[in-house]
Ligand code: FAD
Ligand code: MLT
């Protein structure tokens with residue numbers, strides 16, 4: 001499924017509160033300059049009027065996130081078309097201490113791409129050219145604003161695949177993916193962007209252009225500086241170009257969608273899938289019943305495992321397994337043998353396997369659709385965590401119990417703020433997504449959830465962000481996953497490269 005921001009029509013029509021109102025403890029830092037008519041004139045001369053947005057109606061989509069949780073008050077959005085223009089923008093902003101927020105496809109889930117106050121938005125969407133592709137090595141070079149799906153479709157024509165896939169592919173930018181170190185659905189197979197990104201072009205806060213658009217897989221000369229920017233969420237530089245190693249596109253892809261009784265069975269099936277499907281296993285995703293019920297409300301079509309006449313099946317957990325390989329017969333045989341054996345052992349109770357491209361997409365919809373479905377009732381509190389597999393699902397159960405004890409949750413009673421708690425994720429990567437679906441954002445709910453969830457994760461030696469990042473949401477909680485010395489080093493780096501603190505303030509740490 002390809003998610004596009006146009007899908008907003010599904011969301012609650014409630015007005016989104018300003019972030020500064022929802023979080024009144026955070027104050028605008030008076031060290032930052034304010035935009036003046038001269039500022040606008042400078043940027044209009046540099047970029048042209050159509051790339052210097054000041055109209056409030058046009059600004060609104062850049063000022064709000066797709067969860068309708070965060071809302072900024074920026075009066076200016078700039079849309080540079082070249083790296084040189086990005087450099088001129090930052091040079092000017094640094095000189096006049098104007099705070100900025102880099103923005104890619106604005107699909108981030110932690111409020112990182114949204115201004116908190118009046119920061120200038122720098123949208124990379126006009127920096128969107130595919131620069132080059134090497135057929136032999138599989139190295140793709142792109143501008144940061146190229147949409148992930150566009151890059152992948154381009155690669156498909158060459159027999160290659162982008163080594164990252166996620167539900168927001170129709171809107172998110174490759175620059176945004178690198179800035180968040182996005183994980184996605186096939187990390188299990190292709191690894192993290194820390195491995196596949198070979199080089200970056202980055203504009204530093206003072207306007208300096210750092211060009212390391214390498215095509216080298218091996219380079220041991222000094223610190224690997226690009227790694228600093230992967231996952232830096234726009235706090236120390238604006239990524240303008242990405243060089244990335246892309247694998248060959250698998251010729252045979254299968255999806256199996258399975259129903260299971262317990263989380264225990266999910267873990268055992270994962271272990272068996274790794275052992276028995278080995279090199280063809282490309283995704284292993286899990287979903288609980290509640291996540292599928294929430295998605296049913298949103299997709300409004302019967303579930304793939306529903307028997308004739310019923311709308312929804314009766315399993316507690318669901319698993320989506322994807323295999324990708326080069327020989328269909330071989331893969332079909334391997335998957336069939338695996339499914340027979342896990343069903344014989346009663347780990348898996350029921351399942352369907354995609355027969356064609358359209359079924360494959362339908363099955364993925366029931367996994368990828370959870371994200372959007374979670375905001376269906378009004379809003380969602382999202383927790384994206386790394387945890388040891390054996391205890392992972394306990395967090396979902398304990399969160400639900402806590403909300404029940406606080407009398408804040410009911411599927412049927414619309415006077416309760418919480419509709420349901422859903423758990424799903426990239427179990428193959430030890431990554432749980434815990435979504436608390438709400439009718440509206442509510443401070444009492446937030447207080448029950450935070451810092452309880454972060455403390456819980458810390459006690460189990462997990463991470464409070466597996467893939468979505470820190471952004472605005474988790475900036476006060478990094479201490480639950482990083483030591484004091486690590487936080488000090490992060491702050492030192494930030495202060496060193498961005499001494500005026502103009503890049504994405506009020507976020508990250
Ligand atoms: P934005 O949201 O615009 O920005 C994200 C952060 O990066 C911000 O801090 C911003 O300032 C910074 N930034 C953006 N571009 C640049 C740049 N060029 N230079 C410097 N900083 C920049 N995430 C996952 O990891 N895995 C998933 O499976 C996944 N699935 C998703 C599914 C859906 C339906 C949705 C809505 C989101 C999903 N996400 C997922 C979250 C999101 O899509 C990713 O974080 C994505 O990488 C963000 O890219 P973007 O271009 O939208 O960045
Ligand atoms: C996902 O895996 O679906 C994404 O990380 C997005 C989300 O959890 O909303």
Ligand code: ZN
Pocket residue numbers: 184425426433467
């Ligand atoms: Zn995810």
